[in-house]
Amino acid sequence: MTYKVIGKRVKRVEDPRLLTGQALFVGDVSLPGMLYAAFFRSDYAHAKVISIDISQALEIPGVVGVYTAEDMGDDWEPGPPLVSPPPTLENVVFNSRRQVPLVKGKVKHAGEIIAVVIAESRYIAEDAAEEILVEFEPLPAVVDLEKCLEPGSVLVHDDLDTNLAAHLIQNKGDYEGARKEADLVISRRFHLDRGAAAALENRGIVADWDEKNQHLTVWDATQSPIPIRNGLAARLGLRTHQVRVVAPFVGGGFGPKIMMFYAEEMVLPWISMKLGKPIKWIEDRRENFYATTQEREQIHDVEMALSKEGHILGIKQKFIHDTGAFNPYGLTTPLNTQSHSMGGYDVQNYYSDLTVVFTNKTIVTPVRGAGRPQGIYIVERMLDIAARELELDPMEVRRLNFIPPDAFPYDHEIIDQAFATLIFDSGNYEPAFDKALEMLGYEDFIKNEQPRLRAEGKYVGIGIVPFVETTGVGPYEGARVSVEPSGKISAATGVGTQGQSHMTAFAQVIAEQLGVEVSDVSMVTGDTAEFHWGTGTFASRGAVVAGNAVNAAAGDVRLKVLKLASKILETPEEELVLEDGMVRVADKPDQSISLGELALLANPLRGAVEPGTEPGLESTKYFGPAFGATAFGVHGMILEVDPETMMINIRKYITVEDCGTMINPLVVEGQIHGGVSMGIGNAYYEKLHYDENAQLLNASLADYLIPGSTEMPHIEVHHANTPAPNNELGTKGVGEAGAIPVPAVFAQALENALHDYDLEILETPLSPNRLYELLQEKEDNS
């Protein structure tokens, strides 16, 4: 299908507002009489609360109130379970324990809230919070993923007799049988550790209860305004129409901002209703390190059985996933790990044993990639190791195992995070992989350049990793599109925007259908007053699920436009064209009518609207896919390691992305750039260091290193296109893709660069320090 607007590099329509500081963020919301909140959080990761003394805090002038769990009475309740385990899986153990608004009895991770101070200014509120006296009885902390399962371990939740949060097994084929046939069986243990999402904008909330209107408005830097609205109404005893949740511009989400309810999200609206006043809180960076969800800690024991030619005969995996102190997000993240531990390969026998544990660490929910980087890391590491042991070209081993293009849709026979069978809808992996090798100059590098640079004493290495990403899962999203009497288009969808360029991309889809300029479309996202059905922005699904809903609604408006215009212009619909905001008769350009005139005629002030029709040129449509759209990509890089400092220089970075139809390549490239930058952080800079008491030792951006512009390479992006067969636009998600393969690419490239040392990397994140230690350990052992 040829498009006029879809697929064009349209500049972002939201940028002028963002770049000139005119865009509304929660921090910009200021209301008359607004009060401010500050929290007293526990420094201890695990401790009994013996007593709380708020008397001194209350005496500070300007303090309006101090609230603890006791004040909430019957309104005190743990957050709702967001995601249950897949109902179709058998023998699942799942112990649901959810976060609480204010601590009652026992602190389960550092940063949990004991009390909240409401005051006339943030300064006063912060000062008063420091005057709260809490007597704690510190308890030993649960930290280690394996020790916590030993008998007699300290328990995170006293009402459970275990720290086991979940256990399940997924099985495909017959791994043990395959193992008997194998020429080579390799087994390795992998450690994957935690990082922060570290969005530029921290979380923020303004809650405003209007007593006279009996209406609550909440501005919330969230990825999921509609579920927050629904949940708040239920918790606060209100009708849903009494609650409006607005997620205005949000400065980065990356997953943690979809974790409803954060304690603050529940407590502030509750207090606003008590006081009848607006209350504001913007999370500071240190709070963010303790109170905003994190991800990626897992320990894997993996076995891979192969033929001597390099065919994967089967994979067996036993892994432990750390969910932190609570598990509101169910099994989404580790199920994603299971779904991606076979990569894009034709693996007939797979046995995966998953254990999830509670620890006294910050809650774990998806962070960009959401379990996928771990899966890709282990399968790609295993293939590198297998190729070495079999003395085969690692790239050839990958080519040998790719799911062939005629095998799609490819049924993986296990259950994925969306509770559907894991089916890869489409793909064409080998050409994209070959393209990546060509872009990176793989053969020339190995044959000529690397030997030449090594002779000069340089430690240069190459890494290339293919990956899959399941994207665009259900349940559904919706959109409303209407033609205004001015001829301009207004549209709204439920998903919120945290930098994904929805206002541009969705406008392109509408412009394509209705023959208007992109700038004539005004798109509202993330405001429940504008659109109140939907789930949110997650799982790389905006362009797929909301995009196709927008397309369906705009397509329906197009039909209404054609029907009315056909009547007025007395011309059959098939002879009409929509362009430049007009409907024209194809071969008679002077016979036309504008969309604005049609909109007025469709909404008459007198006369009668025909029975069975609706007024206006407006439509609301929904899209819900049965299963997701599987994207594919390849990342490659050439890096140089400084053997003294272990600092790296990325000499070249290339990606090939196949996200099906691109609505806007500029936006896709932006997503990849951002993803790669996050991936580089995950691979070589960002790691949250918890000590044996579950104390975070690098809770500031001085110690927790995020790659800056100096660490970012130039990224060459190539687009492949295998359209998704199960949605009309053919789109696949790409929001998380950039981050997924990077740690695996790093590991491969570092091993290759340091080939003298015969290093085997089995962990991530690395860092210059850690790499130095690994090399020292290697030296000490030899």
Place this chain on the structure above:
Amino acid sequence: MKVEGEHIFKGTQKQVWDLFRDTEVMATALPGTEKMEAVGENVYEAVMNVRVGPVAGKFSGNLVISNENFPETYTMTVDGRGKPGFLKGVGDVILSDQGDGSTLMKYTGEVQIGGKLAGVGQRLIDTVSKSIINQAFDILDQNLVERTAAEAEGREAEYQGASEKDYAATVAKDLVGGVLSAPWVKKLKGK
């Protein structure tokens, strides 16, 4: 976090033991100590201002002495909390006679830190705690001399306290020293 170290005091085991068990001496020796007083048999309450890089604030807590085996060993347990976080530690002190009138003091212990002290101050705490201890030793050396002299002269001892300025200078020196002694710097300098 493990802490350990040693120091030679120019005095007998008994003199050093008495020195360490004199709250007035200890209060003057530890920089930032606002208050240290006995509240029971071998139980002391202390208030101390601590500054670790960007983390500063007042700690208050208990110090308990146990397992006393005069004049050789005892165990010290500290438990403090304040706005910058918390600190909890157990350590053993061993005094051994060197045979030349001097006493070797060895200490080993485990310290837990939490809150801002851990989250923001962790990078500096190792050096800062060493600085505090080293400076304390310097002052204790001087105070031991003063104490011994005063005893001999039958007068009241006048102890010299730690100044904030000296403390800051010690921390700065130790931080720079820590960087310069890192293996990779040594390697670079060797080139």
